[in-house]
Amino acid sequence: MRSEADAEQYPESRADCLLEAAASWVRAGDTERALALLHPLIAEGGENAEYARFAVADIAFGTGDTVYHSDAAARSPRSARSSAASWHGPS
Numbered sequence: 681m682r683s684e685a686d687a688e689q690y691p692e693s694r695a696d697c698l699l700e701a702a703a704s705w706v707r708a709g710d711t712e713r714a715l716a717l718l719h720p721l722i723a724e725g726g727e728n729a730e731y732a733r734f735a736v737a738d739i740a741f742g743t744g745d746t747v748y749h750s751d752a753a754a755r756s757p758r759s760a761r762s763s764a765a766s767w768h769g770p771s
Contacts, residue, residue, distance in 0.1 A: 684717065695721055695728035702735060711739050 683704070687697035698717045705714035714735070721732035 695724075695732075699728065699731055699735065702732075706735075706739060706742075711743060714739060 683697065684701045687694045687701065690697065698721055702714040702717040705711070705717070718732040718736050718739075722729045722736065
């Protein structure tokens with residue numbers, strides 16, 4: 681499992697580390713901490729921003745914020761929207 685500290689230690693894998701760390705925070709029940717990691721990735725743009733956007737939409741859906749979920753999912757690539765169940769991070 682990668683962590684926030686790994687993101688600093690391995691800058692070439694920063695986005696992957698932050699996505700995995702966010703998934704860990706979601707599993708631990710701290711969605712605010714997960715969102716704090718995901719929003720900067722979205723702001724950076726690129727492919728990882730799309731994965732982060734999907735993760736944020738999945739968090740919103742899981743917390744019952746279906747309006748936000750629909751908006752965020754609409755901006756995600758179809759390949760990343762295959763299933764809400766797919767965003768629970770690597771084991």
